[in-house]
Amino acid sequence: MGEWMTLWFMSIALGMDAFSIGLGMGMLSLRIKQIMKIGITIGLFHMLMPLGGMTIGKEISVHFGGIAGVVGGILLVILGVTMIRSSFSKDDEPFVRPVGFGLLVFALSASLDSFSVGLSLGIYGAKTWLTIFMFGMMSMLLTWCGLMMGKKVQKWLGSYSEALGGCILLAFGVKILFPF
Template sequence: MSSATIGEWLTLWLMAFALGMDAFSIGLGMGMLRLRLRQIMKIGIVIGLFHIGMPLAGLLLGKQLSVHFGGIAIMIGGGLLLLLGMQMIVSSFKAGAEPFVTPVGFGLIVFAVSASLDSFSVGLSLGIYGARTLLTIAMFGMMSMLLTWGGLLLGKKVQGWLGPYSEALGGVILLAFGAKLLFPI
């Protein structure tokens, strides 16, 4: 293997890890909801699939659209995370309140889209440089799935320690991550 190939693989793994850390952070917040292990497995797989589909769409659209939609995708993802975070905080203070959006059914799709919108922008950028499509999306999907599971499992553990305050903490994490996307320092 040439040093250029090794450098490409290392770069793609680092990008996959960075994108997966978004999913880890969001998973950490959502893991503080009372989720069963089966739900956690399903959520990780769906997030992984979205982290394959979104950069694939970005890679296919390429250079022309990256200028127009890269920033919009980040704003939409940040806005969704702010909404989910605020909802979790508010519902944590209401006795017996069910979360507005849960990671089940349509809520899982909203969760997956908000976690993977930034990978769409990365895919657009990688489309410009002609990155290897199959390799890129496989790395992104695998890393985000594994890190989502890690975040959800850690969030579930923290939820057990914090009890009723865990949902509010999860909301604060999602809120902070959404604000970070919208207002980078």
Template sequence: MDVVTIGEWLTLWVMSFALGMDAFSIGLGMGMLRLRMKQIIKIGVVIGLFHMGMPLGGLMLGKQISSHFGGIAAIIGGCLLLLLGFQMIRSSFKPENEPFVTPVGFGLLLFALSASLDSFSVGLSLGIYGAKIVLTIFMFGFMSMLLTWCGLMMGRKVQKWLGSYSEALGGLILLAFGIKLLFPL
């Protein structure tokens, strides 16, 4: 491997790690729900697939419209995370133990969409580079899946420590991440 190839690989890994960190943060918040291991695996796979599909969709639209959709994707993602966060906090104060939004069915799709909208704007900004796109998309999905699993597992441990307050804390994490997307520094 030459220096240029190593630099390209390193750049791709750093980009995929950065994109996966939002999935980790969201997974940390959602992991505070009582989830079975089968659900955790499924959530990670679905988020990984969304982190592959969203940048691929962005690549298909091209760089020329990146300025329009990049900001819209961040706004939509931020609003979805705020909605999920508010619902988790609200449901943590309900007498019954069933959360309002769970990462099952449509809730899982909403969760995966909110976690991967920023990768859509990254796909828009990448443009079409040829064969390396397949590797890039694979790395985005793989890293997001791994980091989602890490976040969900850490959230699961925190949930055991915090008990009934864990869902409210998870909601606060989602709220904070939604605000971060809406108001970047």
């Protein structure tokens, strides 16, 4: 029971970054079908990344754990800056869209920290399938919540919503790069 509760809290903590990123991206004009696809993709990445981390194990965790966080932070900063720049351009189409390659970059940036967590959990011998299932489900649900809340905020803010979404992603990326 103790391990289950620990994994539950860890899955919520890892899913909260997906929620925050989803909140920022939800301020783009997205259809429900896109929101569902984004949530599922983020959930899958939050299953694959810790599975990869758990599989690789202790040898790389010391060297690669910090790099994964830095890469994730840089990706979020880039996404945030491009969204802010796009909001001031004359085009109605945003620069970053969570479809195709953009969706993969979005999902990767949201789930890189779960790779490091997977490395740590692999060292301690956590139950692999329970862990990745909980991480995937919680991040998918929290992504959907963030996207839906962002969609509501987008309706209130209109054209300023993409800039606000970019600021959220930028701030989250900076927080990952410079934790204080």
